[in-house]
Amino acid sequence: MSVTFPTIPLHTQWRGSDFASKDxxxxxxxxxxxQAAAPEVRAxxxxxxxxxxxxxxxxxxxxxxxxxxKLRTDILYGRGIAILRGFPVETFTQAEIEILYxxxxxxxxQPVSQSxxxxxxxxxxxxxxxxxxxxxxxxxxxxxxxxDPADILAFLCLKPAKSGGISHFSSSHTVHxxxxxxxxxxxxxxxKGYRWHxxxxxxxxxxxxxxxxxxxxxxxxxxxxxxxxxxxxEIAADEYPELTxxxxxxxxxxxxxxxxxxxxICFKFTLDDGEAIxxxxxxxxxxxTAFEDFEEPDMKRHLLRLWLAADPPRPTVPEVxxxxxxxxxxxxxxxxxxxxxxxxxxx
Numbered sequence: 001m002s003v004t005f006p007t008i009p010l011h012t013q014w015r016g017s018d019f020a021s022k023d024x025x026x027x028x029x030x031x032x033x034x035q036a037a038a039p040e041v042r043a044x045x046x047x048x049x050x051x052x053x054x055x056x057x058x059x060x061x062x063x064x065x066x067x068x069x070k071l072r073t074d075i076l077y078g079r080g081i082a083i084l085r086g087f088p089v090e091t092f093t094q095a096e097i098e099i100l101y102x103x104x105x106x107x108x109x110q111p112v113s114q115s116x117x118x119x120x121x122x123x124x125x126x127x128x129x130x131x132x133x134x135x136x137x138x139x140x141x142x143x144x145x146x147x148d149p150a151d152i153l154a155f156l157c158l159k160p161a162k163s164g165g166i167s168h169f170s171s172s173h174t175v176h177x178x179x180x181x182x183x184x185x186x187x188x189x190x191x192k193g194y195r196w197h198x199x200x201x202x203x204x205x206x207x208x209x210x211x212x213x214x215x216x217x218x219x220x221x222x223x224x225x226x227x228x229x230x231x232x233x234e235i236a237a238d239e240y241p242e243l244t245x246x247x248x249x250x251x252x253x254x255x256x257x258x259x260x261x262x263x264x265i266c267f268k269f270t271l272d273d274g275e276a277i278x279x280x281x282x283x284x285x286x287x288x289t290a291f292e293d294f295e296e297p298d299m300k301r302h303l304l305r306l307w308l309a310a311d312p313p314r315p316t317v318p319e320v321x322x323x324x325x326x327x328x329x330x331x332x333x334x335x336x337x338x339x340x341x342x343x344x345x346x347x
Contacts (some may be wrong), residue, residue: 003178003188006219012173012283014079016267022083022275025267027071029086029244033063035346037100038092051102052111052120056309059103067106071278075108075152076310080280081137081267082170087274088156099306101156109152110279114337116201122305124155127291145170145260145285146229149321150307150328151314153286154278157271161301164331166275167290169267170260174283176217178259186252190216190271195243196229196322197236203331206324209236209243214319221315225282230257232322260285272304281307282314 012170021027037060044058057257071082075190102121105111111120145168179187193215196206216228230253238244245253271277279286293300300341321327 005176005184005191006189006222006224008173008176008224010052011078012080012171013177014081014171014267015265016170017264019267020087022097022269025079025081026083026085027067028085030067031086031088031271032128033067034086036048036060036063036090037103037284038096039094039101040279041103044099045093048095051095051098054099054102056106059099059106061103061296062107064104064107068104068311072108075278075280078126080171080283083269083271083275084278084279085272085275087156087276089274090164094158097156097158098304101306104152105306105308108148108154108306109150109310112150112307112309114247114307115330116333117333118332120306122307124303124305125300126291139201140279143286143288144230145257145287147172147281147285148226148279149323149330150308151310152278152306152308153281154306154308156270156276156304157273158302158304159161159273160270161162161262162294162299163292163293165301166270166287166289168261168266168287168289169269169277169279170265170281170285171286172217172260173224173283174265175256175285176224176226178265179255183252183255186248187251190256191218193218193319194233194245194249194326195236195240196232196275197239197320198230199235200329200336201333202323205334209240210322210324213320214322215317216322220317223282225314225320226285226315227320232291261287282316 035199040060044054071084074082087097087100092100099123102111113120130273170189176187194213196210198210199208202208207247214227216226218225233253277315291301307329
């Protein structure tokens with residue numbers, strides 16, 4: 001008996017081969033608006049207030065309303081990916097850039113916690129030299145195609161790596177349609193989903209493994225969403241024998257990753273300083289190659305990250321939630337840091 005899969009709109013089924021360069025997805029910040037906002041941004045920075053405590057009432061938001069509303073619509077309901085460029089990283093201090101980035105982010109959604117540290121403005125840096133078990137975004141290793149627990153993700157590059165750190169972005173909807181054409185049986189496995197390891201980021205009293213299967217693909221009110229971190233699935237199965245993945249499960253996960261990384265599907269680029277990637281976290285996958293960093297502390301790769309909750313949120317089935325308290329974001333746990341206690345080899 002054949003399975004009928006939901007219909008996916010064509011405009012979200014883009015391919016990396018559709019784009020000749022970053023210019024094809026770029027949105028340039030109006031530098032006149034940046035300069036108009038500069039006095040207020042600098043005045044706020046001088047107060048040394050915590051950036052994440054600043055609200056819409058504190059920030060120079062109104063002048064950016066029109067261009068950011070257009071960007072938000074395209075991220076949530078259109079292609080789902082854009083590079084916002086023109087952040088004045090050479091003429092603003094880091095504190096001023098953080099305020100500007102936070103202000104523009106509020107046009108897109110509400111920033112949420114990105115780890116047990118409760119960080120709503122994340123700093124993506126390599127700390128593996130002093131913490132060998134640091135969670136993936138805090139080390140220099142390769143990251144495979146995955147999604148994060150938020151409606152929108154955004155990374156702003158302050159300093160690129162010495163080498164490597166190439167961003168890979170793919171449409172999960174394009175991957176879906178490729179699998180539907182050639183291996184619908186494996187796509188069906190992805191809709192069934194898998195149990196996830198929570199890596200200690202669940203609230204106290206919750207099990208380390210999700211009690212339910214988290215679907216890689218799911219449909220709600222006509223919206224097809226993707227949620228995957230393969231390592232979380234693999235380690236759950238590695239630690240708990242009753243969750244063992246069979247050959248078809250592993251083939252489905254491997255095919256998913258291979259398609260997402262395929263040259264004609266994957267859009268590969270390196271973010272330069274002053275450029276931010278914005279993406280719909282339910283329709284776009286992201287990955288990164290390993291990188292080599294500079295030795296000098298002030299030259300090391302440094303990105304600012306936002307996870308944003310849209311209002312209204314994307315309709316999703318409750319099974320996509322990982323942590324048991326409703327998403328988006330990761331519930332804070334005072335005194336904790338994000339880490340991997342163990343690892344599993346993924347071939």
